[in-house]
Amino acid sequence: MTEQKPEQRPEPEDRGTGPDTSASPDPSAAGPDTPAAAPSAAAPSRRAVLGWGGAGLALGAAAAGGAAVAFGGSPDTVPVAAAGGSVPFHGAHQAGIASAVQDRLHFAAFDVKTKDRAELVELLKEWTEAARLMTAGLPVGEGGFGGLPQAPPDDTGEALGLKASRLTLTVGFGPGLFARDRFGLEGSRPAALVDLEQFPGDNLDPARSGGDLCVQACADDPQVAVHAIRQLARIGFGRVAVRWSQLGFGKTSSTTPDEQTPRNMMGFKDGTRNIAGTDAAALDKHVWAGAGDGSAWMAGGSYLVARRIRMNIETWDRTSLQEQEDIFGRDKGEGAPVGKSKERDEPFLKAMKPEAHVRLSHPDSNAGATLLRRGYSFTDGTDGLGRLDAGLFFLAYQRDVRTGFVPIQRNLARHDVLNEYIQHVGSAVFAVPPGVRDKGDWWGRTLFA
């Protein structure tokens, strides 16, 4: 591809290098009613340009025009910020769901330690404030240096000088939060937030499962994502404690069909038929909870299922190409469904083996169940036996877990031949509340206020 020469221009979303950053953008500038408000198009870094591969055209437009590329015109969809730029934090929906999928992930699940509802609310407000700053590329509190010499700085500092990198922070509430005699929320638990059943083949590690709260941090720069979780964990000490966390180094799905479909650790294109972040009708039908769905406070929110899926990398690599392609139901090079020539050709399910992964997980095999997938590949080094501890950290958003993940996973757990090469080792489910609308709003207001 042709490398684009990035346009040189001031970048207000550069992280302030101190508490006196005067060029800070007002993070509240983009209100919920101006979702197309141009996220400032910062010059993409060289790595980001290369990483985008086939997206050269879109990037070229962004760089040349100096403006954001927004796909579609639906008021509820989030425009695509150029790499390095910032994604609006405020909106009807939380960013990080329909938003264009960034390259990197740091996901953390928390246990709530405080028993005091007011303290929990205060934490959510403090988190919201910090998120507002960080997603705009700014340090938290009074910054990373220049404060009282006797006190540790408010911001830990490793993201100083880095761009906003399309950081999105997305918060979810786990079932435990709604438990009886805890925060008085037992009446507010949405029916759509079910405890996941034990699916056949599950080998779940409690230390990698569950959680009262979650934060999904996605960014194009891993340091920006890690920084964000670190600040929130630090702000939370005493009120919440990190239960588990997961780094993801490569996106496996995109919500931008114009981009090249990323490949998973098995080498196959993943998420070809994912819901596009611009497809407002599909998002409303399959992803966003409606006001009439049973829990009014969740209107505009969504439900997240997170699964840590370990892959038996070494045995997969010894599997013949034919078998690999049969298992998925797509060819490895192009990603075309069996019998078709192009990746995006409509799959003809009956041409596939009955237990092919694509066939089993297709909406037509699951009464229309459709998920917005936003997973990431992970590699946490190697296990004690020298095997790559790698796989897919599966993240899927849906309108109702009962009609989304559950039927699909029942089908897959029972029949998928891929199960020979994968194992689900971590699991969690969260109600992801609607977006933070403006500067006075905070995460979870509709639930707690």
Next chain:
Amino acid sequence: MRPARLTVVAAASLVAALTAVTGCAEKSGSGGDGAIKVAASDTACDVSKTEFPAGKVQIDVENKGAKVTELYVLFPDDRIVTERENIGPGTKASITAEIKAGDYEIVCKPGMKGDGLRTQVKATGQGGVEKRSPEADAAVAAYRQYVVAQSEETLPKAQVFADAVKAGDVEAAKKAYAPSRIGWERTEPVAESFGDIDPKVDVREDGLEPGQEWTGWHRLEKALWADNTIGDAEKKLADTLIADLTDWQKKVGQAEITPTSMANGAKELLDEVATGKVTGEEERYSHTDLVDFKANVEGAEKAYALLKPIAAKNDPELSKQLDTQFAALNTLLDKYRADKTGYDFTAYDKVGEPERKELSDGVNALAEPLSKLAAAVAK
């Protein structure tokens, strides 16, 4: 012990403010009539003048009492400017010291015990010692007393441990091991400020520098629990431990302590817990980590309690948080404690992963606000 030593108070700062020249002044040239005369008895400590010019000062003391006495010149926070011990009945002694302008106390300690008989004195002139608020001085003085008391209480307990080792009594030595460490663990940041003592008494095998001989508690811990045997080398090391702890006890009153270093010391005690005790690294053979854990928390809580009048005024919200989190962590620790007054804790190898996580969460919950205490008292 900490692997990379962060000395809050550099060892070199001992007697930093002044170079105390202690010695006999029989041939005193500068003294003479300018000398301060102290008439000490078992019940009195008469100081001839309470105001004198700053600079080189000579103090002549005569012990007219029946008990052995000591003479100290102290800063307002009880840090020692200079001292003379073992002044026998009927004997005289002279001390000279370089004393900067400021307020001091001259103290006689008949019987070498207690707070002593105190007289306020003033060195007049230029270049005084930095003044602190009375409440800050009170906090530092009280903490200094605590630190000194901890070292004094440690020695007899360490002696019980050393005696058991020397008697070759493995079981008795094991029993005396953890209690002998409590005073040290409570005040470790101050002890560490004397750079040379910590590596002698509290170093772990993995913390040794090339060529360094392994001495101290953990060397004996390994002998008792891992090797299950006491040889001649161990018996000798028991004596070395007592000698090194005696050195600590002698020096500890001279440590430079400030409200900020107290607050930082409290935070460092929690750092010790977070990096050494929660992981079970500190007491890897004896698994008595929770005893150290408790002692670290107690030491931090003591420093906080003494600073609280200042902290509560400057940052009431922080003070409230610290009260809550100290209480919560102590409650959590009590789950592993046989009775609420003793130091009989569950062996750490019997504490499961989820429980260790819970303890770690409790430490984080306290350590985060504690890291803000120094700024609150420095305001």
